[in-house]
Amino acid sequence: MQVLVVGLIAGSIYALIALGIALVYKATRVLNFAQAEIGTGTLYFTWWLCTRHHLPWIVGALASIAAATAIGLVFEALVIRKMMTAPRVTVTVATIGLFSFVLALELAFFAGTIYLVPPPIHPGGVRIGGVFVSWSQWLALGVVGLVALGLAAFLRYTDFGLAVQASADDPVAAQLMGTPRARISAFTWGMAGALSALAVLLIEPTVGVLSPGAFNGLFIGGLTAALVGGLNSLPGAFIGGLAVGVVEAEVKAHLSFNVIPSSNVTAMLVIVLGVLLLRPQGLLGATAGRRA
Amino acid sequence: MSAALLEVRGLRAGFGAQTILHGVDLDVPEGKVVGIFGLNGAGKSVLLKVIAGVVPAWSGSVCLAGEDVTRTSPERRVQRGMAHVPQGRQVFGSLTVEQNLRVGAYALRRRDKSRYDERLAQVYETFPKLAERRRQPAVTLSGGEQAMLAVGRALIGDPKIVLIDEPSAGLAPSVVEDLLGVLLAVRSLGLTMLLVEQNIRFGLRLSDSACLLQRGRVVYSGDTASLDQERLGTYLGVGRLLADDLTKGLGAKSTQPRRASRRKAATVSST
Amino acid sequence: MTMAEDAGVVVASRERTEKRRTRFWTDRQANVLVAALLFVALPLLTEHAMPKLLEQHHYFNLDVGVAMAVAAISLNLLLGYTGQISLGHAGLLAAGAFASGIMTSRWHASMVFGLLFAMVVGAAVAFVLGLPALRLSGLYLGIVTVIFGLAMQSSILRSSLLSGGSAGVPMFRRVWGSTMTTDNAVFLVVSLLLLLGVWLVDVNVVNTRLGRAFRTIRENEAVAAAFGIPVTRYKLLAFTISGAMAGLAGAMYGHTIGFVNNEKPFDSTMSLMLVIIVMVAGAGRRLAVVFAALLFWLFPSFIEGLHQWSYVLGAFLLMATVRTHPDGIADMLHHMRRPPRADADAADGEEELPALPQLPAPVRALESVVSLTDTPLLDVRGMSVRFGGLTAVDDVSLSVPAGSVVGLIGPNGAGKSTLFNAISGLVRTESGQISLRGKEIQDLRCDQRASLGIARSFQHVGLARDLSVRENFLLAQHQLAPYSDIEALLMLPRAARAEAEFRERADQAIAALGFEEMAHMPVRNLSGGQQRIVEIACLLVTAPELVLLDEPSAGMAPAAAENLAARLRDLRDALGRTVLLIEHNVPLVLDTCDYVYVLDAGRLIAEGAPAEIAANRSVIDAYFGAAV
Structure with missing residues (x-):
């Protein structure tokens, strides 16, 4: 039971990364390999504000989200927008460039030392029915729920949100209906940045340390979740996240450390290979109704 | 008013090293329906895309209601009163019928939200089928219903001119007939339309004037009634096939469709 | 051989002399010579035979550079020719290093077997990863390999089955029995010979149906299919060859540093670095890629503290190149020297098409006309x-x-x-x-x-536009190739003979068209009419x-x-x-x-x-x- 809850909480954070990947993929057919690294880079901002300037966690967190959004927007404006007609694989390589760039900057400035970010709220937690859930886990659950619902509502009920969905269905037709293609693209990448920062902020208390590439596991989890969910389906990404979190927790709990350390990462590889073999469109992919 | 609503002058465009349009001139006067005809690869669809702003013009100009829009984005042209029924209809499959219409009204809603409800009611009145299915995802509609949705989505923004790309392509004959009724009704509203069509009979019955395109050049432009039959056949690459057959089609056009349109017009409240 | 593309109209005369030279110095002779060199030179290599030109640690750095050059050729074959992304190449290198390490340290075998084993393991791992991923679009190999790379680093390589905890595996340069060679200069010669071997295999790939298939797949899978190329099979083949080369590169690196574990030296940044090198230098350009790999790994090792910054710079360059010039710096320089010909618009359509080539009529046709009229x-x-x-x-x-x-x-x-x-x-x-x-x-x-x-053309599909006219004529004969993939890689006699025959037929067709001047131009530079006539002639080349x-x-x-x-x-x-x-x-x-x-x-x-x-x-x- 404890394992299941831990899995669900980790999974909900994977779902945030998966949502970012699915949003970008749905809108642009590009796989954003920098989805977790953007937030990792800006987490140093939180560390700097909170430990050097002793500002409250929430200020550092908001600064990190703002910075990550800015990275998304700048990347969109300087790189993505110039590659509107480029092959999608080439654009995907550009996101590998962004991934490497953020990682390289982290390595250049922060390599070798482990940084600690203060916890978002007081340590401790509450025990419900024999299952211990810490306050930061509660926070993660709450924030992920709010964000997922908020994003869903935004996409469904606002004009701009509908335009984003229409553009994902068919960018040219959406443009012919008068929706602003450039702003939709900017929104997508800005949102991807914000989701990245949020996911990293929420998983940091679980990982405990901040070092370059420390959240690679988060990216792998999110990527697997997005693939399980179907890459272009937002509900799929969410469900995929939870599923991957639970499977990961179960594997971790049942495989001895010595045979395969960090067996959860290997489990992800097996899941991905399995999904590609058996159901490459994922759980909810392609059912979302796209007429080719 | 001498200037046409849409004026295209000396338009050249293409992809890479390949020139597709070699200097096209085209006028669409207000309240008229102009049909662009030609063979596969003549450049019809590219011409429409350049006018829409999706494909850049190499040189030449596109003027909408006296304003040069050659260098503006597609969405800006929509704000200026252009609307589109894209090739293959391209309804947004994952959105519902009503959401599709809302996206079609994106520019209108930003300008004047209150007019949206009124326009929506008008579209539903014109296409009662759409009202029935307003909550269904568009992907579940039949081909004919999707065609209606695509037309409704173009009309809802109260456009000055509607660009229609191959409306009859890929539809069953009975649906084509329904669609013709719908478009004739829309035409009777006095709406300006620019139409690209492969099905010549279909296209000629809708248009007031024709523009024949061959290999990226305009080879005939003028009234459909005075269209030289022999030449039409030659330029469309069907040679001597035509004979008297098409004349019949044209003769019928001047009388019968008008009546049909008046009948249908009853269901379309005029604007 | 890649330089063949350089030969355009202007340098037709130089090209002719080049042609004569290549006839004398055939691909196969080069291959045979290298095999002989490896056979003769290796036993002669001892520490005492080595001149002491440089300090040992310089040789060490050179050894590493050469190993990474092999790794770069490996990724270039996959990414540059076939257009498939691998983001976990370090994982393949690590697999090779561990394989050779276990072979030499635990099983006391010679390094020769270690290196061979490394190639086998690298190929096998790549095959298993590629099998599910390569049936789908290029994106999925990227997903699988990025996860594979991290799984190797943080999990699989730490398994007690492989390394006994995170202790890693020692990499002995065992020559035979208990004889080891510790001299880095000796190992440099070995490394250089291996690099030469890999280089030649890569040349063979480019010069046979393999490379033509790979490059056509990169450009357009539909065109490849139209030429009769089984797309998935060839993508898998490319990744498997690439995996074998990567395994070898990993083993070379490992034997240089003498010890590998899950993080050193094959971590995920190395995978990214390799992608940067290939993309920035110029995907598909072997010389540029090898040069970039050497530069990237040698330069920082002479100047302290440069390494991190060279990575920052590399990542920045990757974004910049991909955005403005996706074919890389080598291609950019190439175009600065000779700007691509802008097609004369006016001539389009008015030009006279050449007559179709008078290729030998099919033998079968005659008999059928006679007997079964x-x-x-x-x-x-x-x-x-x-x-x-x-x-x-x-x-x-x-x-x-x-x-x-x-x-x-x-x-x-x-x-x-x-x-x-x-x-x-x-x-x-x-x-x-x-x-x-x-x-x-x-x-x-x-x-x-x-x-x-039966030969057929496809509507709107046509030719492989990135390949030259001559290569398209070779591509058209894809299905006639009588040789296996292994024969092609090693340029064994059957492959060499068949390729010579194909080239002859292609040259005949080009001469018959009178297109000699355009033979080495990418097809996309031809006018529409010229392309069409080449397309039809391509159908005829198989009689x-x-x-x-x-x-x-x-x-x-x-x-x-x-x-x-x-x-x-x-x-x-x-x-x-x-x-x-x-x-x-x-x-x-x-x-x-x-x-x-x-x-x-x-x-x-x-x-x-x-x-x-x-x-x-x-x-x-x-x-x-x-x-x-």
Whole structure:
């Protein structure tokens, strides 16, 4: 039971990364390999504000989200927008460039030392029915729920949100209906940045340390979740996240450390290979109704 | 008013090293329906895309209601009163019928939200089928219903001119007939339309004037009634096939469709 | 060999001397020489035979650089030629290093076996990863490999089965028994020889059907399929070869540093670094990539503290190159030297097309004409093709007599292309029979039908536009290649002979067209009409009896189309071929064909001599749309 809850909480954070990947993929057919690294880079901002300037966690967190959004927007404006007609694989390589760039900057400035970010709220937690859930886990659950619902509502009920969905269905037709293609693209990448920062902020208390590439596991989890969910389906990404979190927790709990350390990462590889073999469109992919 | 609503002058465009349009001139006067005809690869669809702003013009100009829009984005042209029924209809499959219409009204809603409800009611009145299915995802509609949705989505923004790309392509004959009724009704509203069509009979019955395109050049432009039959056949690459057959089609056009349109017009409240 | 592309019009004379040189110094001789060198030189290498030019640690750095050059060639083969991304190449290197390490330290075997084992393991791992991923689009290999790389680093390599905890594996340079070589200079010579070997294998890949298939897949999978290339199989082959090279590179690196574990030196940043090197230097350009790899790994090792910043710079350059010049710096420099020719727009369509090449007529055709004059060359009886509920071709019968040009017309969506697909074997027929020279072929595979003498063109697909004219002629002979992949990699006699034959036939065709000046130009620089004629000539290079042409005049100016009609008559009159032609351009069909079939909504609605067709009422309906 404890394992299941831990899995669900980790999974909900994977779902945030998966949502970012699915949003970008749905809108642009590009796989954003920098989805977790953007937030990792800006987490140093939180560390700097909170430990050097002793500002409250929430200020550092908001600064990190703002910075990550800015990275998304700048990347969109300087790189993505110039590659509107480029092959999608080439654009995907550009996101590998962004991934490497953020990682390289982290390595250049922060390599070798482990940084600690203060916890978002007081340590401790509450025990419900024999299952211990810490306050930061509660926070993660709450924030992920709010964000997922908020994003869903935004996409469904606002004009701009509908335009984003229409553009994902068919960018040219959406443009012919008068929706602003450039702003939709900017929104997508800005949102991807914000989701990245949020996911990293929420998983940091679980990982405990901040070092370059420390959240690679988060990216792998999110990527697997997005693939399980179907890459272009937002509900799929969410469900995929939870599923991957639970499977990961179960594997971790049942495989001895010595045979395969960090067996959860290997489990992800097996899941991905399995999904590609058996159901490459994922759980909810392609059912979302796209007429080719 | 001498200037046409849409004026295209000396338009050249293409992809890479390949020139597709070699200097096209085209006028669409207000309240008229102009049909662009030609063979596969003549450049019809590219011409429409350049006018829409999706494909850049190499040189030449596109003027909408006296304003040069050659260098503006597609969405800006929509704000200026252009609307589109894209090739293959391209309804947004994952959105519902009503959401599709809302996206079609994106520019209108930003300008004047209150007019949206009124326009929506008008579209539903014109296409009662759409009202029935307003909550269904568009992907579940039949081909004919999707065609209606695509037309409704173009009309809802109260456009000055509607660009229609191959409306009859890929539809069953009975649906084509329904669609013709719908478009004739829309035409009777006095709406300006620019139409690209492969099905010549279909296209000629809708248009007031024709523009024949061959290999990226305009080879005939003028009234459909005075269209030289022999030449039409030659330029469309069907040679001597035509004979008297098409004349019949044209003769019928001047009388019968008008009546049909008046009948249908009853269901379309005029604007 | 890649420099062959450089030879354009201007340097035609230099090119000719080059050609003479390559004839003397054939690919195969180079391969044999290297094999001999490896055999003779290796036993002679001892520490005492090495001149002490540099300090040991300089040799050490050079050893690492050479290993990474091999790794770069490996990724270049995958990313540069085939266009598939691997983000976990470090994982493949690590697999190779661990394999060789276990071989030399735990099993006390010679490093020779270690290196071989490394290649086998690298290839095997790549095969397993690629099998599910490569059936899908290029993106999925990226996903699988990025996860694989991290799983290797944080999990698999730490397994007690492999390394005994995170202790890692020592990498002995065991020559034999307990004899080891510790001298870095000796190992540099070994490394250089291995680099040379890998280089030559890569050259062999480029010069055989493998490389042509890879590069066509990168450009357009549909074109590759049209040339008869099994796309998934070749993508998997590319990744497997790449994996073997990566395994070797990893083992070379490991034997240089003497010890590997899960993080050192093969961490995920190395994978990214390799992608940066290949993309920034120029994907598909072997020399540039090797140079960049050496530069990237050698330069920082001489200047302290540069390493991190070179990575920052590299990542920045990757974004910049991909955005502005996705073909990389080498390509940019190449274009600065010789700007790509802008096509003369005015000439488009007005130009005169050259006559089709007078290639040797098929031997089979003659005998069939003599012996079976009254049997049609192609006979289709009652053929139907269904997709789900849709009947695309409905009970169609037609026959094409030998030595005639037969036309197939009909409006869009009438099922003309589907009929072609059924005849050439790309789609299964539901019922009916197809016979070629009286022999039923409906149960044969596409390539088997091709070998019986059916060639077809594809609407809008055409040629591999990034490849040169000559390479397209070579590509057209893909299905004739009698050699296996291994023979191609090592350029064994059969492969070398076949390739020489292909080149001869390609050069014949080019000479017959009078296109010698354009032979080494990428096809995209040719005008539309020239491309079309090369496309048709490509069909002829395999000496088919029956040529199926799908809309050859599409996108041609009227004058060019008229010219094309004359060339099509040449096919029949001068070359003795039989043609079945799909066309939208009805005047062209009426002018060219001996007999015409009209298809509408999957059914034959008319057939007859051109004059009869022109007067047929139902044909008019089909074209103008039924009365509404």
